[in-house]
Amino acid sequence: MRKVLSHPLAWPAIALLVLLVVNVIAQPEFFHLRMQDGHLYGSLIDILRNGAPVLLVALGMTLVIATRGIDLSVGAIAAIAGAVACVRIAGSADESATSTAIAACALALAVCVVLGLWNGFLVAVLGIQPIIATLVLMTAGRGLAMLITDGQITTVHNSFFDKISAGYVLTIPLAIIVALAVLGLTAVLTRRTALGMLVEAVGINPEASRLAGVRSRTIIWTVYVFSAFCAGVAGLMIASNTNAADANNAGLWIELDAILAVVIGGTSLAGGRFSLTGTLLGAMFIATLAVTIPNIGIPSETNYLFKAVVVILVCLLQSPKARAALRIRRRVTPTPVSAPEKAAA
Amino acid sequence: MVKKTLIATTAISVGALMLSACGSSDGGSASGKDDGKITMGFAQVGAESGWRTANTKSIQDSAKEAGITLKFSDAQQKQENQIKAIRSYIQQKVDVIAFSPVVETGWDTVLLEAKRAHIPVILTDRAVDSKDTSLYKTFLGSDFVVEGKKAGQWVVDNAKDADTNGDGKIDVVQLEGTTGAAPAIDRGEGFADATKANPAIKVVASQTGDFTRDGGKKVMETFLKTQKHIDVLFAQNDDMGLGALEAIEAAGLKPGQDIKIITVDAVHDGMQALADGKFNFIVECSPLLGPQLMDLAKKVVAGQEVEPRILTEETTFDQAQAKEALPTRKY
Numbered sequence: 035m036r037k038v039l040s041h042p043l044a045w046p047a048i049a050l051l052v053l054l055v056v057n058v059i060a061q062p063e064f065f066h067l068r069m070q071d072g073h074l075y076g077s078l079i080d081i082l083r084n085g086a087p088v089l090l091v092a093l094g095m096t097l098v099i100a101t102r103g104i105d106l107s108v109g110a111i112a113a114i115a116g117a118v119a120c121v122r123i124a125g126s127a128d129e130s131a132t133s134t135a136i137a138a139c140a141l142a143l144a145v146c147v148v149l150g151l152w153n154g155f156l157v158a159v160l161g162i163q164p165i166i167a168t169l170v171l172m173t174a175g176r177g178l179a180m181l182i183t184d185g186q187i188t189t190v191h192n193s194f195f196d197k198i199s200a201g202y203v204l205t206i207p208l209a210i211i212v213a214l215a216v217l218g219l220t221a222v223l224t225r226r227t228a229l230g231m232l233v234e235a236v237g238i239n240p241e242a243s244r245l246a247g248v249r250s251r252t253i254i255w256t257v258y259v260f261s262a263f264c265a266g267v268a269g270l271m272i273a274s275n276t277n278a279a280d281a282n283n284a285g286l287w288i289e290l291d292a293i294l295a296v297v298i299g300g301t302s303l304a305g306g307r308f309s310l311t312g313t314l315l316g317a318m319f320i321a322t323l324a325v326t327i328p329n330i331g332i333p334s335e336t337n338y339l340f341k342a343v344v345v346i347l348v349c350l351l352q353s354p355k356a357r358a359a360l361r362i363r364r365r366v367t368p369t370p371v372s373a374p375e376k377a378a379a
Numbered sequence: 380m381v382k383k384t385l386i387a388t389t390a391i392s393v394g395a396l397m398l399s400a401c402g403s404s405d406g407g408s409a410s411g412k413d414d415g416k417i418t419m420g421f422a423q424v425g426a427e428s429g430w431r432t433a434n435t436k437s438i439q440d441s442a443k444e445a446g447i448t449l450k451f452s453d454a455q456q457k458q459e460n461q462i463k464a465i466r467s468y469i470q471q472k473v474d475v476i477a478f479s480p481v482v483e484t485g486w487d488t489v490l491l492e493a494k495r496a497h498i499p500v501i502l503t504d505r506a507v508d509s510k511d512t513s514l515y516k517t518f519l520g521s522d523f524v525v526e527g528k529k530a531g532q533w534v535v536d537n538a539k540d541a542d543t544n545g546d547g548k549i550d551v552v553q554l555e556g557t558t559g560a561a562p563a564i565d566r567g568e569g570f571a572d573a574t575k576a577n578p579a580i581k582v583v584a585s586q587t588g589d590f591t592r593d594g595g596k597k598v599m600e601t602f603l604k605t606q607k608h609i610d611v612l613f614a615q616n617d618d619m620g621l622g623a624l625e626a627i628e629a630a631g632l633k634p635g636q637d638i639k640i641i642t643v644d645a646v647h648d649g650m651q652a653l654a655d656g657k658f659n660f661i662v663e664c665s666p667l668l669g670p671q672l673m674d675l676a677k678k679v680v681a682g683q684e685v686e687p688r689i690l691t692e693e694t695t696f697d698q699a700q701a702k703e704a705l706p707t708r709k710y
Contacts (some may be wrong), residue, residue: 060607061604063604064604070629070631071631075629075631076629077604080601080604084597084600096537113461184432185431185432186432187648189498189648200625200629225436265679272593275593275596275625276593276596276621276622277625278592278648280591280592280593281596281620284593298693324597325597327586328584328586328601328605329601329604329605330582331586331605333560334555334558334585334586335558337587337623
């Protein structure tokens with residue numbers, strides 16, 4: 035038991051399970067899945083589908099954080115990706131053609147890669163602190179997205195674009211498959227090649243790894259481009275979800291959700307070791323939390339408070355010091371449940 | 380709010396340029412009083428939505444029609460930009476100043492300056508929270524409580540039709556706007572007030588969708604799974620309703636039939652959904668207050684007394700009316 039609990043992924047997994055159990059108590063049919071128009075339909079599918087953009091952004095963020103960096107610009111990049119794709123589709127001669135959508139998405143992702151190169155340039159070449167370097171694009175990027183959409187919500191009608199988030203392959207939403215594919219690819223690239231080790235080396239000590247012959251500049255540059263690319267795909271999913279580009283709100287605060295997912299997953303913000311499985315758990319935890327609020331009927335006024343309390347609890351559970359403190363207290367009062375009763379008596 | 384500030388910071392330089400350009404080119408020409416023409420200074424909030432853009436266009440167009448010289452500035456959602464703009468209007472000695480305040484408080488100083496310069500001020504669309512009501516002549520805008528009431532009244536009037544499963548109870552789910560925003564609070568209040576008339580109408584679930592399509596869709600997805608049956612959806616703006624529409628369709632239900640949908644705003648995409656039979660009723664929250672504003676401007680410049688609170692001329696749309704109105708819709 036102690037061995038299981040000491041596994042770094044035990045606590046995020048337990049937190050996710052507890053949250054799911056809470057949902058089932060509130061709504062006994064929570065796990066219920068049925069076929070609807072030839073695809074799976076149910077709350078779990080919602081969680082996976084709506085969690086896909088967060089998972090993607092968090093994957094990119096994991097690698098960035100592993101190099102001791104942070105990427106605050108992902109939300110703005112997601113908004114730009116959606117804006118570029120939607121404006122491109124809406125402005126083309128044949129709005130409903132599949133080729134139009136593919137070209138528009140390719141263009142959007144290319145723009146994101148360029149933005150990633152910019153972030154990487156600021157951090158790796160100019161040596162600006164990551165939080166400041168990416169803050170530039172976090173603030174300017176949304177303005178850019180507004181400029182692209184002319185401040186309007188651009189609605190598109192294109193069946194291919196719609197499928198990015200609402201499409202199904204073998205009854206499973208396409209968005210989930212895309213996100214898991216990127217996860218799988220990242221896992222293979224970082225765990226089956228030396229890349230993961232190099233990323234960790236750069237995160238632990240960039241200077242030492244450079245002296246040891248690791249091209250830390252290239253590694254840092256690569257992770258920012260990867261992060262921007264992931265954000266771009268997430269942005270396309272978000273835009274596709276409503277078939278519209280909303281420059282003001284698309285991907286808003288997703289950078290914070292992603293950072294939270296990474297942290298819940300056990301990756302340290304100090305850089306170095308990272309866990310992709312942890313990030314997956316973290317992203318699913320956040321997606322589940324989003325569904326939990328309307329599911330158990332938390333009033334709008336208190337839903338941020340509810341989120342905050344849950345997140346703080348999870349972070350406390352993860353902290354070895356907090357757990358140790360809890361354990362000592364338990365030893366002092368061996369039956370904590372009966373203690374208040376005694377006091378009452 | 381923070382988001383808007385962030386966006387605004389990116390555009391500060393642009394805004395500053397616009398302001399300075401405005402000041403330098405028009406600074407010398409001063410008041411229109413001598414040539415008998417009215418000059419109005421208008422400080423807009425920004426261009427954050429289709430609604431706001433339509434609002435801007437309406438004001439610019441109707442100023443041209445009414446022969447009023449318009450000096451226009453865009454505050455990019457920043458109060459300080461708006462205050463700067465108003466001060467520059469005072470320096471230019473315009474005949475009347477109109478603006479949509481970004482936030483409710485902090486206007487007393489600049490409005491006092493305008494009052495001392497004997498320039499009348501008209502508020503549009505949003506109110507200011509100031510004890511001294513002599514600081515402005517009138518407030519022209521929508522009454523969000525009335526909008527909520529109109530939406531609620533539709534459910535009361537169409538109670539039989541709205542009870543889609545015929546169990547005698549009308550289960551309503553509500554998608555609220557941004558928590559704490561005046562339209563969200565007031566529309567919710569108005570709706571609750573109007574639906575009191577029929578005890579069968581009950582709001583079974585209510586949650587914020589932040590006035591966005593994505594938010595509306597995600598919350599509606601959960602509502603569809605947690606509620607046994609939903610008769611009516613009241614979305615406090617069109618965008619949340621449009622997002623919810625997709626969630627309803629994905630659940631294999633027919634929006635407009637299996638679930639009746641009422642929204643507020645009447646932007647183009649919403650009107651399209653109404654004309655297509657996917658929405659049932661839209662309460663208009665009109666941005667086209669330009670003509671009314673110009674009339675008011677003429678009156679206050681001529682020294683006539685005006686009502687301190689004037690409502691925008693607004694209507695409601697059902698499906699047939701939407702079909703009729705859609706081709707000539709400006710936004």
